Amino acid sequence: MSDTPQTPGDEPVGHKRVEAAAAALGLPIELVERPPARSLHEAAQLLGIEPREIVKTIVVKRRSGDYLFALVPGGRKISWPPFRTLLGVNKLAMPDAATAFAATGYERGTITVLGATSALPVYADERILHDGGRISIGAGEHGWSAFVDAAEYLAAIGAITADLTEPEDAPQD
Incomplete structure (x- = not known):
């Protein structure tokens, strides 16, 4: 698979698609090119920020077969029991x-x-707002990061x- 996703027709790809989507929403973002990172912690170091300032966008599948986004601060992971309770389901999985x-x-x-090529519901861990300020999110392409006000x-x-997450070192169900 290539580093830059391909989209049909003349639609922008990678970080340009992110930039166009943000502009369509009137959302100011800053795109930053950076060296490739092998981990979230390495990306944080390259960007000069704390890992918690990077927000991971995770695709989650419901038993019904539909998908949603879960936004998780760096250093944390989805806490499945409260997330399932919030959604009123008994099974979720990461595809x-x-x-x-x-x-x-x-x-x-x-x-x-x-x-994103599909409009999916978005659930965000409340800590993203509690910490406030500027966060880094995926930019649609390896070697790029996007910064935005949380x-x-x-x-x-x-x-x-x-409240969707727990520390990465906490036990999971």
């Missing part, structure tokens, strides 16, 4: 990389709500905020 690409048009490590971003994408 494989090919399925996540098919659902969003972006490769893992680059996924963002902005410019509150403006969550409002623009219509995210539902709740």
Whole structure:
């Protein structure tokens, strides 16, 4: 799979698609090219920010077969029991990389709500707003990051905020 997702027709790809989607929402973003990173912690170091300032966009599949986005601050992971309770379901799963690409048009490590090929519901961990300020999100292409104001971003994408995560080192169900 290439580093830059392909879209049909003359639609922009990668970080240009993210930039166009943000502009369509009236959402100011800053795109930054950076060296490739092998992990979230390495990306944070390259960007000169704390890992918690990077917000991961995770594709989640419901038992019914539809998908949603979960926005998770760096250093945290989805806490499945409260997330299932919030959604009123008893089963959620993370699809494989090919399925996540098919659902969003972006490769893992680059996924963002902005410019995704499917309009999916968005759930964001409330800590993203509590920490406030500027966050880094996927920019649709490896070697790129996007910076955006957390509150403006969550409002623009219509995210539902709740307590969805726990520290990465906490046990999972």
